[in-house]
Amino acid sequence: MPPTFFTRPPGRTAYRAAKLTALGLVAVIVILSVVPGADRPHTGASGQFEHFMAYSGATFLIGIAAARPPTLALPLAFATLAALLEWVQQFIPGRTSQLIDWVASSFGGAIGAFLAAAALWAIRSAWRARASQSAAD
Numbered sequence: 001m002p003p004t005f006f007t008r009p010p011g012r013t014a015y016r017a018a019k020l021t022a023l024g025l026v027a028v029i030v031i032l033s034v035v036p037g038a039d040r041p042h043t044g045a046s047g048q049f050e051h052f053m054a055y056s057g058a059t060f061l062i063g064i065a066a067a068r069p070p071t072l073a074l075p076l077a078f079a080t081l082a083a084l085l086e087w088v089q090q091f092i093p094g095r096t097s098q099l100i101d102w103v104a105s106s107f108g109g110a111i112g113a114f115l116a117a118a119a120l121w122a123i124r125s126a127w128r129a130r131a132s133q134s135a136a137d
Contacts, residue, residue, distance in 0.1 A: 037094025063116025
């Protein structure tokens with residue numbers, strides 16, 4: 001039997017947890033983007049990979065938390081945030097503003113929104129299949 005999440009819609013608590021986690025991740029992105037370069041923790045991965053993963057994760061969680069497939073507005077909002085943060089970084093000691101970082105962030109946002117839409121589609125398909133199977137029994 002598949003996990004409960006795939007057989008019935010998650011409750012308000014699950015959506016609330018996803019929203020809070022997503023907002024927390026956005027806050028972390030903003031804070032780490034404005035910290036001076038010497039004070040920022042590094043994962044050892046390339047900066048572009050860090051940008052991609054942070055933005056795709058945040059966009060994915062917000063898309064899931066909304067409980068409906070994300071529209072184009074979500075990745076555009078994250079691309080705008082990334083552009084703003086890249087612009088601000090030119091004024092922060094030890095930080096640089098690079099176009100490639102904005103591209104990585106924006107691409108991450110687009111991929112996160114796509115994955116959220118795909119996950120919601122899969123979950124809803126499983127719910128429908130389960131409902132139709134229960135109705136047939």
